[in-house]
Amino acid sequence: MLMGLYNDWVVVVLMMVGFYIVIAHGNLIKKIVGLSIFQTSVFIFYISMAKVEGGTAPILAEGISQYSNPLPHVLILTAIVVGIATTALALALAVRIKEAYGSIEEEEIQKQDNLDC
């Protein structure tokens, strides 16, 4: 049970770790790291879903009859690119926030905003 679903357990644990970091941490950079871990867990989920036991890469060659499903792998390449773009944009925003507020702590930013209102 435990070993048979090894990848699924990893996915769930990573997902929860990432999600928890996003919710619980006030530091903007840590939030971004959490978000990345969260997304990575989904990548692993897609990749392990497509693995066929005993199958190889889908390249036509003699003596091989079983292949892994290449489609989810290709899909997740797209999702990885999207993930990188998101992380890059989030980091850029964090830099701009640091310039404008002088802090990357959620509490500090919120405090300054409340003063502005």
Next chain:
Amino acid sequence: MLIHLPILQVIVPLMAAPLCLLLTRPRLVWLFTLIVSGLAFLISCLLLQQVMTSGTIIYELSGWEAPWGIEYRIDQLNAFLLLIISAVSTVVLIAADTSIKKEIPADKHTFFYILYLLSLAGMLGIVATGDAFNVFVFLEISSLSAYALIALGKDRRALWAAYQYLIMGTIGATFILIGIGLMYQMTGTLNMHDLSMRLPEVEHTRTVFTAFAFIIVGICLKLALFPLHLWLPNAYAYAPSIVTAFFAATATKVAIYLLIRFTFSVFGLSFSFTAVPLQVLFLVLGLLGIFAASMAAIYQKNIKHLFAYSSIAQIGYMIVGYSVSTTTGLMATLLHLFNHALMKSALFLALAAVMYRIGSVQLSQFQGLGRQMPLTMAAIVIGGLSLIGVPLTVGFVSKWYLILATLENGWWPVAVLILLGSLLAVVYVWRIVEVAYFKPPLASSESIEEAPLSFLIPIWILVLANIYFGIDTRLSVQVTQSAAQSLFGVGL
């Protein structure tokens, strides 16, 4: 050429975006963006006409047959949304050139238009595609450009709002991605039509149930359903005014489309409404959203904040219509989707004009504007009346169908609550009217003039549309009715 309309709808703005970089003068870029958006509008008109006369259009990308290749499937619902998005985008763009001069530094104007076109292409793509994974990709195209557009706002709080939206939006999109993965695991297909055929065989499994839960929560984050709406008010309030006008009218509507598409077409009616008590859940959350957001709107000092909260309340009305889950209920949702796009784009454009003249949208700055900017303020009043749902405006039409739908089901307490919710709208609209018309102008704003024509023309196009579609309901009712009927019919 005509056969390729479904793909042209998406590819034209997508390809036009990088081309903006080749144009050197910002004004030229604006003109180019306007033409591209106008083209998209023309294409969506042709598509709607084609769908209404000859039924669903199926377009296979590069000729690959459906379950293997990606297909675009345009039925009444898609065509209707494509029309709303491209129409609002085009009208709003007319004012963009004047508005962003005061709100965005000159060297960023080209990038503004590029992001705008990418966002437009993303939204059109989400609606046009018939492939579940394609939905995710387009969702991220439109969202990523949306975060960047919001961060362009001149207030530093725009950055913080964009960051919060990014975190919430990415969680929502990733949830949808997980749901799509689980569905693929069970069925081995990503095509929505194919999914709707294969899901019933495995619908009793826990995997499909989990997929459904992930997708619904992900979409609800995107559509700012109460209590997942926290990202919306600040994002709308601090974004550049043009961006607010565009997003308020389109972004959440696209998410509502996804909700309808996934529950009705992909998972199927019987599964969606029996697997979880979706009806009760959405009814309660919708009503709570109407009241909580309307109450919050009443206490806002920033008018952009006020209308942003009102948007959340209006989403509540759409969700209530959806939760009735009858043809009339769904019709009310679709009608309100169209009508709300008209009202909110008119209101936020009028606010953009105020921002252009005064440089602020605080309520206290509105003193005496009724005399100084009569046409702009008249637009806000008519838009406000439409929000309340006064007869002869579009707001009345959708509220009428919504109440009709609840009464048909015998839910009269809900109908009463909807009417009470409208009374709250009276309160927040009146606050603006009172300040603008019954208080003398501030000493500092005596020299304020009416907004320039580049604002007045798009604002009044939208206001007149508000009135026109409030009186002549043939087009909107006919399209939404046939869309709702086909959704309750046999699948896609």
